[in-house]
Amino acid sequence: MLKDEVNKALKVLQDGGIILYPTDTIWGIGCDATNTEAVQKIFALKQREESKSMIVLIDNDNKLQSYITEVPEIAYQLIEFAENPLTLVMPGARNLSPALIADDGSVGIRVSNHPFCQQLIQRLRKPIVSTSANISGQPSPEYFAKIDHDIIDGVDYVVDIDQHSMEKKSPSTIMRLDPNGSFEFIRR
Numbered sequence: 001m002l003k004d005e006v007n008k009a010l011k012v013l014q015d016g017g018i019i020l021y022p023t024d025t026i027w028g029i030g031c032d033a034t035n036t037e038a039v040q041k042i043f044a045l046k047q048r049e050e051s052k053s054m055i056v057l058i059d060n061d062n063k064l065q066s067y068i069t070e071v072p073e074i075a076y077q078l079i080e081f082a083e084n085p086l087t088l089v090m091p092g093a094r095n096l097s098p099a100l101i102a103d104d105g106s107v108g109i110r111v112s113n114h115p116f117c118q119q120l121i122q123r124l125r126k127p128i129v130s131t132s133a134n135i136s137g138q139p140s141p142e143y144f145a146k147i148d149h150d151i152i153d154g155v156d157y158v159v160d161i162d163q164h165s166m167e168k169k170s171p172s173t174i175m176r177l178d179p180n181g182s183f184e185f186i187r188r
Contacts, residue, residue: 005159006119013124017156018042020133020147023057024114025085026140026169027147028130029155030057036097039129043099045154048136054100055087055108055172057130059121067109067127068092074181079111085172086110089186091179100129110172116161132171142168 009019016038018031029045031038033056043050058064061079064071069092078086093100093107101107110130112118121128132140133147141147144163152158174186 002116002119002161005161006116006123009116009120009157009159010123012157013038013120013128015156018045018154019157019159020152020155021116021120021159022114022144022162023085023117023130024112025172026142027133027144029133029151030128030130032124033096033100033127033129036099039097039099042129042131045151046131046134046136048131050099051103052136053102053106053108054129054131055110055174056096056100056127057110057112057117057121058127059112059118061111063127064109067095067107069094070179072177072179072181074183075177078175078177078183082173084170085113087172087174089174089176096127106176108174116159140171142170 012019013032016035018041029042061076068090075088087108087110089106089108091106133151134140143166173188175183176186177183
């Protein structure tokens with residue numbers, strides 16, 4: 001079942017589509033993080049200003065260097081020892097859609113521990129976008145049943161995993177990390 005869902009989602013992403021999928025935090029809307037046209041579809045669906053950035057997921061921290069020019073050494077320790085899912089916002093973003101990179105050159109990246117996300121990213125060989133499955137300004141849905149039908153109808157594929165789970169999940173902790181190792185919390 002997991003393999004089938006990964007295959008279906010992979011095809012949609014390779015074709016430039018957007019998906020609704022479970023993550024290690026809340027349900028996300030995603031696409032190939034290198035495909036600007038697909039990223040813009042997500043902004044349109046969420047009715048979100050393009051100046052508000054979205055995060056990207058990778059499957060392991062070895063890939064940070066592919067998308068961040070200068071990864072601070074402390075980033076690896078923060079990821080390894082974080083008790084909850086942690087998104088790191090770092091400057092020097094590269095090899096991603098320009099639509100995902102903030103005006104200051106930064107991007108938020110999280111290493112996902114969710115089996116579906118990990119397999120999908122490994123098969124795609126690229127990071128995927130992850131943004132909360134809601135219209136901009138609305139509360140983030142804690143589980144699938146709380147996702148707005150406009151979102152469900154607006155994506156190209158809804159992943160059929162964890163849809164019946166009522167476990168309440170929260171968004172990740174977000175921390176801004178500078179190349180010199182200094183950091184600040186944006187969301188706890």
